Amino acid sequence: MIKPQSSVAAELTEVQLQKLLPELLKTQPFHSKNGSQMQSLVWKFHHLGQDYALKLSKAKSQQAAKFLYREHEFLAVIDHPQIARLVWHGMVNQHYGLITPWLPGVLLHDAHHQLAQFLPNHQARLHCFLNIKAMVEYLHQQHIYHRDLWAKNIIIHQATPYLFDFGWAAWANEPTPFTPPQMRAPDDVKALAVLRQQLGIEN
Numbered sequence: 001m002i003k004p005q006s007s008v009a010a011e012l013t014e015v016q017l018q019k020l021l022p023e024l025l026k027t028q029p030f031h032s033k034n035g036s037q038m039q040s041l042v043w044k045f046h047h048l049g050q051d052y053a054l055k056l057s058k059a060k061s062q063q064a065a066k067f068l069y070r071e072h073e074f075l076a077v078i079d080h081p082q083i084a085r086l087v088w089h090g091m092v093n094q095h096y097g098l099i100t101p102w103l104p105g106v107l108l109h110d111a112h113h114q115l116a117q118f119l120p121n122h123q124a125r126l127h128c129f130l131n132i133k134a135m136v137e138y139l140h141q142q143h144i145y146h147r148d149l150w151a152k153n154i155i156i157h158q159a160t161p162y163l164f165d166f167g168w169a170a171w172a173n174e175p176t177p178f179t180p181p182q183m184r185a186p187d188d189v190k191a192l193a194v195l196r197q198q199l200g201i202e203n
């Protein structure tokens with residue numbers, strides 16, 4: 001049986017969360033229009049002046065919890081200003097959940113067709129790409145492969161990219177985990193090349 005250890009950040013106490021979340025889940029629609037929604041649903045909620053993303057396992061099963069529990073293990077060791085920060089993880093109504101601050105901005109996927117609005121010139125697009133590359137290099141230094149590096153897992157805010165969704169991540173020193181054939185970007189280096197092209201950066 002998985003027994004997640006709750007790490008509670010100063011801004012949200014466990015007691016507050018346990019009170020807040022069941023009510024929240026009853027009253028607010030889930031946000032996750034863009035996610036795969038295979039294993040989890042994402043909720044956006046507001047608390048004490050700050051927006052948060054709650055990613056909650058869909059099923060109550062241990063198998064469903066395992067996926068997200070694994071995601072929290074990556075988030076827990078990452079300390080990077082442009083990568084989602086783990087605020088809390090634990091059980092809510094018998095579902096396993098993890099909370100990160102809500103990243104403001106627009107998904108690169110949505111910005112992609114109106115790049116001129118969000119990344120107005122070549123310099124801005126190059127800056128964005130180099131930032132994404134630097135995040136991947138940082139992750140690889142931490143022995144983490146993201147494995148799902150694509151435009152729906154990157155948010156652009158004030159021409160700066162932010163990265164989240166470690167649902168398919170893997171440790172460099174473990175055997176390659178299950179990789180379904182429809183997975184878009186299991187190879188971070190190839191994924192970077194695709195993003196470079198999408199950002200319209202010439203060689």
Ligand SMILES: Nc1ncnc2c1ncn2[C@@H]1O[C@H](COP(=O)(O)OP(=O)(O)OP(=O)(O)O)[C@@H](O)[C@H]1O
Pocket residue numbers: 031032033034035036037038039040042053055084100101102103104107152153155164165166167168
């Ligand atoms: N911290 C966040 N800030 C802003 N938006 C978020 C955040 N976390 C998730 N989202 C939104 O919710 C969507 C789904 O989240 P996420 O990518 O983590 O799940 P997923 O793609 O369903 O996961 P997986 O593919 O691992 O099952 C994202 O595409 C994004 O729109």
Ligand SMILES: [Mg+2]
Pocket residue numbers: 034035036152153165
């Ligand atoms: Mg995703």
